[in-house]
Amino acid sequence: MSSSYTSTISSLGVGSGLNLSSLLDGLKSSEQTRLQPLQTQKSSYTAQLSAYGTLTSAVQNLQSAADKLNDPSLFDSTKVDVSGGAITATSSTDAVPGSYDVSVSQLAQSQSLVASPVADKTANIGAGGTISIAAGGNAPVKIDLASGQSSLTDIRDAINHANAGVSASIINDGSATPYRLVLSSDASGTANQITVSATDASGATGTPLADLLSYDSSAGTGSMTETVAAQDAKLSVNGIAITRSSNTVDNAIQGVTLTLNSITSSANQVSTTRDNGTIKSAIKNFVSAYNSYQGKAGALTAFNGSNPSSNGVLLGDSTARSVSSQLNKALNTPVSGNSLSVLSDIGISLQTDGTLKIDNESKLDTALASDPRGVAQLFSGDPTKSATDDGVAGMLSATIGRMTDQNGVLSSASKGIQNSIDDVNKSISNMQDTIDATVARYHQQFVQLDSLMSSLNSTQSYLTTQLSQLNSSSSSSKG
Known part of the structure; x- marks a missing residue:
């Protein structure tokens, strides 16, 4: 208005x-x-x-x-139960009821290599160059380092960004030359060992990158030191020997995934039930x-x-x-x-008020079993x-x-x-x-x-x- x-x-x-x-x-x-x-x-x-x-x-x-x-x-x-703490397990719908004795004699582990120590992790090593690195049967990955960007920190970062299946880190051992580059395979097992080499930039004097980064796992030689050897998991299921590259073991038992946590002194029993x-x-x-x-x-x-x-x-x-x-x-x-045709066959009945009731739970349990x-x-x-x-x-x-x-x-x-x-x-x-x-x-x-x-x-x-x-x-x- x-x-x-x-x-x-x-x-x-x-x-x-x-x-x-x-x-x-x-x-x-x-x-x-x-x-x-x-x-x-x-x-x-x-x-x-x-x-x-x-x-x-x-x-x-x-x-x-x-x-x-x-x-x-x-x-x-299905559900799965394990007696003992050396193994954990999960099951899928493919699992069938059964009981299995599982023993673990060796855990899988990833290979680790350590380079020679340097005094300053931020100081350039040489004048740049190219690193070649591969894990297992993968094709080598080429990593270029520009002049002035070849410190231990630069090398670590370049490897981590390369997605080569290898992780790099720097440890400090507390000595006068404390910084050491560590390379670890992202995947465990002998099939995933590391091979690494480096080529110094054209015209660079000496071979600082080549001397620092060199290891051939097939021959076990190079300037780097293997501190942790690649290792496969070894286990047995009902007396059958099994080898896997990982501590996560799929389908050694149908429909069951085992996670190996430690070596067993006696067999762990793995039971799958509906x-x-x-x-x-x-x-x-x-x-x-x-x-x-x-x-x-x-x-x-x-x-x-x-x-x-x-x-x-x-x-x-x-x-x-x-x-x-x-x-x-x-x-x-x-x-x-079907052997069961209506809900009352499994103990579920319709009440006078129109609701349903499980009025015979033991009948349902018996039918399920x-x-x-x-x-x-x-x-x-x-x-x-x-x-x-x-x-x-x-x-x-x-x-x-x-x-x-x-x-x-x-x-x-x-x-x-x-x-x-x-x-x-x-x-x-x-x-x-x-x-x-x-x-x-x-x-x-x-x-x-x-x-x-x-x-x-x-x-x-x-x-x-x-x-x-x-x-x-x-x-x-x-x-």
Whole structure:
């Protein structure tokens, strides 16, 4: 509202002496009540839209839990235990149950070479040149050192930036010439030994780089000293000798990665078993997600006859009923061609309130232990078939996917409610325009009334004055 309009309202009644401003405010408030039915309708639609969002979120959480059970690899989960501290181990889904005696007679280690000492690590050595360095069977890497950039520090940095499979460092041995360059292979094992040589820049006198950096691991000769020899790991699994270049040993045991920490004095036993705990946890999460959906759906569709205002937002809603019906059907459709066909076969039953309950946990444990393939196919279907929705979890996930895709019942219902909200917003906007126009008309009429009353009051005052003067003149003439 403009300032001139506001000032006009505040001045209403000045001419007539009537409280026209208050009267106009009352009329405006009365007109605004025409919006209440539309605003109530919008609130109802907004509550429905929020309820559909809650329902969609609940079924999507259920779908996530179902998808975990619909993954056949879950049922191949294994765990590995090691007796003793010389070895640690992890397993993958490729591991098979078994027990293995593992002994370690030698750990893998990386080769280290040490150069002759120098007094100042920042002083240039020679006038630059080229270093050639290689680890194992890799092609030699050429490293150029410019004149004036050939100190021990420069050499270390250049090697570390070359990605040659070799790391360089400088140690201080505390002597009069304390600084020594150390080269270490990034990978352990005899296959990753270092060969290094250097060529001084053309025209340089002497051979300082060549003298400092020289070692041929195949011959064991050079100006550098081998302080740590490259070494392979040696172990045995159930008496079978195995050699690896690393202390991380893959697939010496199928699906198991061993990490060798120390030499064993006696064999460590490595045992792989099916990880029924992980599978059981996924099943419990599925039951929990389904019950969470049921709790939210129940609250949204609740009926309270004694207090209708506490009824659920989606009471009697066809979409909510459809979602419940479809999920119930997917959950209770028997899985064909399997030793276990329904959830009750593994101790999970549907309660009278619509929730699921693991009411016989020992039955679930027995099924996981004695019929793991049956449990897997109950949830994820037959792995020999291409279908991904022939198990309980697969059917449920596919059902939810159809509900929540762009043409599904939940998506369509949400879009329909949003369209209704948009229509109500337009009606509210149009109604507000009508109310504003009506109030503006009232205001204009009051302005005219005020002006008319002001004019009449002025006329009355004039006539009163004139009559008074006439009376006064008449009285004077009679005297």
